[in-house]
Amino acid sequence: MKHLLLSAAAALSLAFPLHAQDAAPPPSPGEIVDAAKPDEWVPIAASDLLVMDLAPDANGKARRVVIQLMPAPFSQGWIGNIRKLAAARWWDGTSINRVQDNYVAQWGDATEKKPLPQGLATVPEGDYVQRVPAAEEAQLGRLRLIDAYAEAVDVEGGWPLAQSGDLYWPVHCYGMVGVGRNLSPDTGTGAELYTVIGHAPRHLDRNIALVGRVISGIEHLSSLPRGTGALGFYATEAERVPIASIRIATDLPPAVQPKFEYLSADSASFAKYADARANRRDPFFIKPAGGADICNVPVPVRVRPK
Template sequence: MNTYLLVPAALALMGQAALPKLLTPTDVVNAAPASAWKTIPADELLVMDLANGGRVVIQLAPMFAPVHVANVQKMARANYWPGATVYRVQDNYVAQWGLGETEKPLPPGVLAKPPAEYTRALAGLNITPLGSPDPYAPAAGFVDGWPVAYSPSEGWANLTHCYGYVGVSRGMDPETGSAADLYANIGHAPRHLDRNIASVGRVVEGIDKLSSLPRGTEGLGFYKDKSQHVPIASIRLASQVSAADRPAFEYMDTASPTFAQYLKIRANRRDDFYIRPAGGVDLCNVQVPVRRKPTGERG
């Protein structure tokens, strides 16, 4: 055997072994220190339990739609939703739930016609820029754990319609929707809805319980008759759930050095699978990490 032929191969293997491990976004999340995480208040978690045992947990976004979110919280505390169902599931688009066409008076204090909370003032927001162009707004980035589009010149910002994000069902403009009926995006991010519908939060757990439902066969994905509706057992705030069953979540601080590293890698993947980094990333593809709060850290 010619030992000289083995030397280059051996050197190549040694060189590979000496190379530092290329981090993935998952590596960054798994190694994130406790200081990189922020707890979601129990009053800002909406817990929807389906009658079949599935649970969907939604983080509310009062900093973007304060009146609509306040409506949701008041309806939850007033136990407004008995009889609610998922009555629309449109493929690659939305799953929608609530009381539908059932006429029921709103609880006291719920505003039937909230303001059009499709944007908010940019002033006061400490935004971490995306670093890549956004096709739907002059700029995009992250603030307090949320993806946002914004205009530095016009001074507005909006929560974006990414996968799993929750919006308020409404009729034709100027109808804004009371938030009695909501929907979650279960397909390609419908960013064309930005600044046209109030976005009130995101599903942090259980989106599969909605995205896996049978598709409605009528126009816009509505179920043909009520026998197809998916019953909802309850819709409550996490603060209304017993301590033993109460979900607790935290999100990565988007102003932290850990998120900056996560964002950089999301836009410039260089681990073993990727031949060439893209050098940019879509806003909705930088899913802000959200995790269940470690048991030992729960209040």
């Protein structure tokens, strides 16, 4: 009898090799990204990286912020100005002069008296948006995310974009970098920049030029003391954080140029990642949300493996 019972148990184990509790849990978004294949990652050119070194913190620790500049066709007039400003070393000696809670950290010349380099372009307001190329029109919206600010949203070329009709534009997600300006028709030169450090202020879309995103070092901006003046501006010079330098990465020695890459939105891993962001099935979650905001599907960026 004992032999028969053992044989029956063995047969059952062959028929049902895994119990429900033994099944591997669905992967988290981070685990999907970690498992992405090497050829699913896209290198970011050093010529598209803006490197901002702040003065060391109170403990003498270096503070570096790396910004990826927006690719064509978006905001190229302002980005051309930014390249000229960096080449002229215009930002050296300026400062972080505004940190508004749940909104932005902003930098530039707090005195507003520093002469700008010659040859900066005046960019029209029409360049806040671009016309969708006919070949791409059918693709925008493939993530099928519902959006309150546009007819469709998507990640294209590694960037979060929105579309209404035949126009599209980049959107204000956390870490995106934009151009400070005065009242319309002023559009800003690019000398005054900010990054989003709070909930995505999507109401700014199509009202201000977006020129890039912080891909490393956002903590050096988001953790700064909030400004005590109106709109989060620092009321005194002592409160401001000095900027040691801002350079295009190709102007740095090759050995210290930052090297990053992003997960292609056309890859199979990105599709799985986006689905997992919208439908968390990993063990902590009880109820999948069934959807996501475009800013809740941030494009994964990592240091390029050696």
